[in-house]
Amino acid sequence: MGAMAGISDGNSLLIPALLLGKPGYFHNPACNALADAAMNGSDCNVLEITDTKAGTFTIYIDKTTLGIVHTHQVQKVDAAELRKAMEKAMKNMTGIKPALPQNDFTIERTYNYSAMSFDQEMKPDEFVFKQTKQ
């Protein structure tokens, strides 16, 4: 949940982390192979990865490219733990503060990946952008 409130809304924690060789979601993962399945038009190996912090992920991996085509994450959030973290983060915050969660809850997050390519040369200007005036 802390990741969801971060600057990238959790977007940095899966594929970008893998690309940069960072742990991302997976600090101490336990991996289990599940039965193969088709997903988004790909013949896939399926993995169930459990991480003590980030919950359980079901990951569909294209057998030919080893690219991740689909992920499904289920995370049980402990309200007391989250309240503690939020209170700490909001200690020096002024203005309207977000409501603190009262009950445990579940987050499910699904990513579908398409138009995937590895090792295709990219031009530097693909990475350039300018900020619009607010």
Next chain:
Amino acid sequence: MVKCKPFFAPFRSGQKNYLSQSALFTNILANGNHMKKILFILLLSAATQDFLWADAGTDLFNKVKAKYSTCASFYCQGDDTLTSDEQGKDHPFKAEKKFSIRFQRPALLRVDWIEPSMSSFSPVTNSLYTQDGKYYTVTSYQRT
């Protein structure tokens, strides 16, 4: 330490003496009664299968990590759906986004995503990028 009956003791004690475990297995198969043999074979095959699946899973995940952490470049696009029951089962929250990821080694990364605005009809565009391994974000960008 968990106290257990002698038959299960070697399985639960985590003993590392494989030679004596092997002798015990042989002993059970040779001298145990019929039910013990069946139970033993079931336990052993279940444990072996779990171990092999976990091992295969870890191997595959390591291969995927190696693929992503060594590729020269990467591009994909996709969609992201998040649901939560934080406001109660009767008031599920749902958020959907579209995104693209581009990456060029050593550390040229850019993630763009677009999501509905809470306060406007125009969707919000965001970027996450890095050139040095640290993450930076920009909101409401315009592609050049």
